[in-house]
Amino acid sequence: MISSASRSPMRSAVERLSRSFDECRSASTPHFAYCPTTMQSDHVNQGEVAGVDRSRLERMRRREDATFRQRTAASERLGRRARLVMPSGVPMAWMAGLYRHDPMFVVAGEGCHFVDADGHTYLDMNQADLSASCGFSPQPVVDAIVAQAKRGLQFLLPVEAAIDVAELLAARYGLSHWQFTLSASTANVEALRLARLATARTKVLMFAGHYHGHWDEALVDGTERETHAELLGLTPSAAAETVIAPFNDLETVARLLANHDVAAVLTEPALTNVGVVQPDPDFHQGLRELCTRQGTLLIIDETHTQMAAWGGLTRAWSLQPDLLTLGKSVGGGVPLGAYGMTPQLAEFMDRHRDDDAGEAGLATGGTTYANPLSLVAARAALGEVMTVDAYSHTQRLGGKLADGIDAAAKRHRLSWRAHRLGGRSGYCLEAELPRTAEDAARSLDVELIDTRRVYLANRGIWEAIASAGPAVSFAHDDGDVATYLETLDQFLGELTAGP
Ligand SMILES: Cc1ncc(COP(=O)(O)O)c(C=O)c1O
Incomplete structure (x- = not known):
């Protein structure tokens, strides 16, 4: 893992969040920090997060991070070349602060799938933070x-x-x-x-x-x-x-x-x-x-x-x-x-x-x-x-996605709730949905989000941006939602499997 601090003069989102996480382990008073698109609650939850054992989470994260690095060797090579001509090796420094790892380089996209420089195809559940929701090449x-x-x-x-x-x-x-x-x-x-x-x-x-x-x-x-x-x-x-x-x-x-x-x-x-x-x-x-x-x-x-x-x-x-x-x-x-x-x-x-x-x-x-x-x-x-029919389609799929997340959480005895906003869902780690950002921040646990993201990425699903989705685009279909939910089920199964 390359520290984002060494790559960016700006206190990057992930550095800030990682540090907050370390600090929160020893903090005596809860606080939380906002960050534009990657946020987390710094609430104190030493051994457990919302029903999940932290040490298990940490073990899974290390394993998945190592797999991800192996899978993205070509992106890493491009990243090394890029650093010679662009600060942090990215065309927009913000890209470097979003994740613990270097960003993947993308070669092509169509519908709701894209291919990275290592030749892996990803089902996309974030659509470039909802800027590519018409599909990658409509x-x-x-x-x-x-x-x-x-x-x-x-x-x-x-x-x-x-x-x-x-x-x-x-x-x-x-x-x-x-x-x-x-x-x-x-x-x-x-x-x-x-x-x-x-x-x-x-x-x-x-x-x-x-x-x-x-x-x-x-x-x-x-x-x-x-x-x-x-x-x-x-x-x-x-x-x-x-x-x-x-x-x-x-x-x-x-x-x-x-x-x-x-x-x-x-x-x-x-x-x-x-x-x-x-x-x-x-x-x-x-x-x-x-x-x-x-x-x-x-x-x-x-x-x-x-x-x-x-x-x-x-x-x-x-x-x-x-x-x-x-x-x-x-x-x-x-x-x-x-x-x-x-x-x-x-x-x-x-x-x-x-x-x-x-x-x-x-x-x-x-x-x-x-x-x-x-x-x-x-x-x-x-x-x-972006037609009326297309919106009906994403709303139906979004409902299915949210129902699936609710059902998976229940199956694995997690008292979480899915967000529901058209084609977009997400994870509320509490039984009550939030009314304020302060409430919502308690569900933005950077370790949990990041581990889920890398776990999914290693299995061909891209769920970018900590505070976002998953969300479906106009290009998704029922099979894509089923693929996401099956992989989520595997993730939650392993996460809650006991010590
Ligand atoms: C609600 C909202 N407004 C504005 C923006 C800024 O969009 P852009 O970065 O494309 O200018 C964003 C980006 O995430 C957003 O979520």
Whole structure:
């Protein structure tokens, strides 16, 4: 195992989590640490985790780690070459911090399977953190890209596909006007800038356990009383501009909004980056009412939850955001971010655009944002892949996956519960589902998650990102779910087999 500390100047997620785990063995007071996409509870559970013997877990992990290293010799060779030209041997340093081992290099993918540099095929249960949920090479998207490539890749002028995509999104999400970026992070950045200008306020309220991308204010966590930057290299002022409340806690939100300095509340409909945290039945209605009363705009981030239902949870739950942000699978696997807004905000944006006459306007845009390739890909994905029928398919499979996880836990006498959010499931290690990120973090045990992940990888199943899935994509079928559940059953069988 190569220590991530030696490979990255940043305190990487896994290093942080591994250290937390070591610390928690001797800690006398429980605490927990958030990290964007890999989190864990540091709660004290010395001999056992949620019904599982830690020493058995540790033995299995060592064995599986050794097998994984042997299986990935070609990736390791590529990693050695890569380190000569890229920090940490990866094109994006974050990739190096996600796992204890070097990342696998991938050579190809199709449907819900990909092949690594060592020639192993994996059934994918994470879809690049829900950015490849249309499948790795969906035919309508491939055809659209090929056709557009022959007509021109980039103009910095609008193409008709932009209107088509805006119309498709408006029909799904109920917001009339749309803008495009290249990622969900940048969609959130622009949505917040618009909210700031429209409200003449600067602060943003997010919920503990949130993740809305790699930008300064969003990489802040804490409590109502204290906020801090989660990573290094961020401007310290970001922590002063972000206020944090526990999810499902309308009283705290009411208190924080009463200061009249919060431009926007930015939230997912259900938290998805700390396992899954579902809203209380009255939470969203209360949130909407508080925002309206206090003049704060409501931004709903559907980047992950767009996979839960056609039109996202905004449509499924009749939410009424002022702005809605998207990224990941909306481009069918091609980079695209988007944000939708009400007609009032569209008109406001129109009046505040940057113009060449020298009048400063709202800060938006990037040279390659809204490029034709991303837009034709999104048009094909939305029109031909992410259909109402396709969502019914993933919802049915997701239910089957969650039922299977519940049944496997029961069979092995573990009082765990499966998460249920469309095609996505996951593991709650307690009998009660979480209401806050603090509750959810108790189920993010890095040793258990990591051992399961490597065990599955060695048997041809890839379940990446500690705080995510498993999840099915539009490309999965019943057989794929059965394969996952059979291998999970083997894993739990061995894990609970006694000393
Ligand atoms: C809810 C949510 N919003 C935004 C983002 C940022 O997406 P990207 O990294 O593609 O910009 C993520 C990424 O995981 C996310 O989960």
